[in-house]
Amino acid sequence: MVRAPCCDEESSLKKGPWTTEEDAKLMDYISRNGHGSWRALPKLAGLNRCGKSCRLRWTNYLRPDIKRGKFSEEEERVIINLHSVLGNKWSKIATHLPGRTDNEIKNYWNTQLRKKLLHMGIDPNTHRPRTDLNQLLDLSRLLSVASVGNSNKMTSPWDNALKLKAAAGAAELTKMQLLQHLYMMPVVRTSNSSVPPNNYNVDLMNPSSSLFGSHILNPFGGGHVSGASTMLSGQEWNQQADIVDGFHAISNSLEGFEGGFGAQGVISSNSPDQENMSSSCCYDDIYVQTKNHPLPALVSSSSVYPGTSPSAANQMEISMSGPAAPARTAIFDAWEKLMDDETSESYWKDILEYVLAD
DNA sequence: AAATTTTACAACCGCATAGAG
């Protein structure tokens, strides 16, 4: 059954911006009678609008309890934290911000907060560090942030986020992401590798992988983090069960690293109604997402892997001459820079050597 | 100063859902 749009029934109904006269009529009517049936209201109030338009105008603009003006830092923090848990459930988020409408919050998110998060290197969809190469290559900035000191003074949610990101081991994070990209490149695979063809990569940031326990970085320290997990291969998490031996070794060598993330307390995860969640497991009263989720646009698997499941033979071909070459160069350049950094620990060199020798 | 681009946000559209009959 197809229902006709309510506002198309009478094409003479006015659309577009409301005039002050219309606002006055609507406010006057509702203040005297309440809104009652929205569909009946326009005629009763003498408005040439559809009921839906009247409801929207009232709830988003004319309602007397609406708060106007800039969002405070506290409100920003609340929105970000709630968004990390609820996703784009604007009406639910709005219930925690008295005087703010879902529409206003949605607009503010889309025009301000999203950009701020992106600028900080945080994926606004996942609330996790971005994995695009530009971000990865911006090592010096992250490292300098990480070394700024341990001041706990928070001046804004953004400072907080940056500091937490840094405190959580931005340098290590970046190294891991580079490692991941390195490992995703089918450069060093040999024919006797134990890794099945479709498991030639591994997401070091994957909370469900065995590499780092189940810790997810929450840049805002709000206690919960969620949203879809980043999946770099576009395959099911559970297809990554067979992780190459070399990376088990890396995992073992990085056990101590958990403290870097975990020091904040872990973070965690999902409300049970989280959309797109294929499964979750309880981890010390925390839901940890194990989700099938596509690769972020900025690091498309296709850009690194022209084929979805290349054979060992064409993996080599790809690695030598395929379109992934520029990305590989960038990654290796970043590694070179990293290795030149006198602050790099020797074990990172060991890890790299291990991976390349695999 | 004019033209163009960007930004902010009000409003619309269509789908989902609750609930009445």
Add this chain to the structure above:
DNA sequence: TCTCTATGCGGTTGTAAAATT
């Protein structure tokens, strides 16, 4: 249980204002 209506919700669009060229 089914059908239908009213309302809620989230994505998208339109447009005025501000910023930039």
